[in-house]
Amino acid sequence: MAQNVRESSVGGRPGAPLAAAVSAWVIYLFLIMPSLVVIPMSFGDKDEFMFPPESLSFYLYGQYFFESTWMATTLQSFEVAILTTFLSLLFGVTAAYGVVRGNFPGKRFVTLFLLSPILVPVIVVALGLYLYFSTLGLSGTTFGLVLGHTVHATPFVIVIAMAGLRHVDPNLEAAARLMGASHVLTLRKVTLPLLKPTLIAGSLFAFLISFDEVVIAYFVSNTTTETLPVKMYSAIQWEISPVLAAISTLLIVLSLVICVSGTALQKDDEKGE
């Protein structure tokens, strides 16, 4: 069947696969270009955006690391992202466990409810949090920011954890229980070790979601608690600083490192089994 399709396309219109490949590459380059263009720009040596840069230097990186408050904001972003990762993993994995292993009336409704933040536009969530947090006095606090990001990231962790749990044979848990292990011991010795790849994927995802998030952070934070994306957004509005190119390049590297190490860890795990 597959062979027939290939033969007919090759014999019928020889140009078709080539055209498809070319258009695919054009679209791909179009999509990736904006990301790539900031990399050469980040090595410029002037306080304005230049493409291509006249000469290469680490001037902008020096600005990022040693000048202004960029580093403090970056640390704030890390803090928020790490706390968000812990909270959303805690809520997401326990919720997924209840929904996948549990058997109670209204299970479908509960699942839908848990995933509903995905269905609501982020701007709506952000506005809701802004209004809600200002009555609670959480507006502008790091804690509020973490809660906001947790609301945003948890449904994604739930989806990942549900898929992971479906791959853990319930008989393994039943076997452990019958051999005398309590619920907690079964979770600690059987379920969680088997969920390790899922937990890694979930935490990387939650971290990136929080680190990258701008809308909720923009609404909930103030100048003392703002995160890196918020500060970048403000910077492009008010000062158009080419440091942004250096930061963007670093963010690309960070994302790449996280994704690649995540994949590598999962591969190692599969080999280990």
Add this chain to the structure above:
Amino acid sequence: MVLEPRTEGGSEHRDRKVWLESCAKHYGSVVALAEVELAVEDGEFLTLLGPSGSGKTTLLNLIAGMVQPTSGRIWIDGADITRVPPSKRGIGMVFQNYALMPHMTVFENIAFPLRVRKMAEAEIRRKVGEVLDIVRLPDVGKRKPSELSGGQQQRIAIARCIVYNPSIILMDEPLGALDKKLREELQLELKQLHTQLGITVLYVTHDQEEALTMSDRIVLLNHGKIEQMGPPDELYFQPRTLFAAEFLGDSNIFDGTVAGLGEFVSVYSEPGASMMARPAPIAEIGKAVKVLVRPENLTLLRQCEESGLANRLSAEMVDSIILGGVIKCYVRLSDDTTVVVQELTKAERAPPPPGSKVSVAWSAEDTLILPAVGGMTEGGGTAAA
């Protein structure tokens, strides 16, 4: 949690390993298990046999504590454990898919129940080594379960059970995922382990041959009810219902009406003949019954051969199949019912060619009469897996 063993159930339950006291399980309006009384004796190999949806897995899960009975109580070693969680029941279980922990080595898998019991490390090493010897896999301790074959994995699962001396080992179709040859090998091995170690086993299967091979006693389940319970030979030679007769072994079944009582019961049957059958309490003159005769008890006769057997019907040869040591002959009676005859294969006695006139004959002792209702094909009640 401190468990107060409740022992008010009467002394006759105390020496029983497991005692299901009027246990039933309903899922909404679906009856997975109708009210059942079942005792497992110490050291017994008891098999729950039945088609899928007959309630055998429900029964097993009730004892394991995976599901709660709708009514009734469950006793293990004289203690009421109906509300006791699975982890405190002291039960072992072997699963069809082995359920070995993929992230642990074979050694750690077998050590798991011992570590849960906080046993000393030296003791754990000694015990795990012992059971690995018992299942004849002494050198696999460092491997992961996925590096072993299916048969080896199941032996490890069995070792993981016997290592902590559970009061009963439940086995849920443990050989179902293995091929036929390996299955037969492991059947013998399991049976040997059972005798050698004196363990109590509750075995679930839908394979009647497996049940007949291994069991001390068989509990035949159908539609959530116990159809018949007894040693394998009793179930095979004295089935009490049509279902039991059809489920265990092959059978030829005729419709008939009881015509006379005496040393043997005489039954008037559809193919236009009178048959003699073993006496049975259900026989009353004029009552519609089913007549059962096993294929291996039938003799195939050429047209004019004499046999001296009590029952004889003339028939037409349809086909014959050689299955190695035995040969199966299919013959058609005058009313178009097909009868299977199973004989030992003999070189000098080839089956007659299709179309030739033959007779089938059998003795009155090999003929059973059964109630006319309750066969495998009839619905009767709701049941779930």
